[in-house]
Amino acid sequence: MSAHVLQVKVLDPRFGREWELPAYATAHSAGMDLRAALEAPLRLEPGATALVPSGLAIHIADPGLCAVILPRSGLGHKHGIVLGNGTGLIDADYQGPLMVSLWNRAAQVFEIAPGDRIAQLVLLPVVRAVLQVVDTFEESARGQGGFGHTGVR
Numbered sequence: 001m002s003a004h005v006l007q008v009k010v011l012d013p014r015f016g017r018e019w020e021l022p023a024y025a026t027a028h029s030a031g032m033d034l035r036a037a038l039e040a041p042l043r044l045e046p047g048a049t050a051l052v053p054s055g056l057a058i059h060i061a062d063p064g065l066c067a068v069i070l071p072r073s074g075l076g077h078k079h080g081i082v083l084g085n086g087t088g089l090i091d092a093d094y095q096g097p098l099m100v101s102l103w104n105r106a107a108q109v110f111e112i113a114p115g116d117r118i119a120q121l122v123l124l125p126v127v128r129a130v131l132q133v134v135d136t137f138e139e140s141a142r143g144q145g146g147f148g149h150t151g152v153r
């Protein structure tokens, strides 16, 4: 398994004192959990979204990589706490504060405490494209079929 060195700026001094830096929970975890670097508990009303600081900045630097912010499955499935932007995409040249858009899609209020692990960060390879304009595509098995055209069973 390869590990990539990722530069991180600690923007919130509670990291290292009260909170551990994001880390892989198991030997083969794909994501590391991001914490809510909040000053006070946040009551997220049903349907509400909030932009929550992670207390960190990262600089991926390598254009062959990006990071995505994904929901934690327990929060998303059991409590309806998912991301207001679907998935967060972190560009390799982004150096600003890493933010998490949290959306309470549930019918109940959900409270988030400072330091709670709210989402996860996954580093991914990127292939960047150069567009080549054409008039026709070489025939393929699927052609223009999509959106369920292969059926259900």
Ligand SMILES: O=c1ccn([C@H]2C[C@H](O)[C@@H](COP(=O)(O)OP(=O)(O)OP(=O)(O)O)O2)c(=O)[nH]1
Binding pocket: 069, 085, 087, 088, 089, 090, 091, 092, 094, 097, 098, 099, 100, 101
């Ligand atoms: O959940 C997220 C999503 C994005 N970002 C940061 C990193 C990313 O590199 C930058 C821009 O994100 P994106 O391109 O998705 O947003 P945009 O609305 O297109 O903004 P921009 O015009 O700055 O590209 O915002 C976050 O901190 N958290």
Ligand SMILES: [Mg+2]
Binding pocket: none
């Ligand atoms: Mg953009």
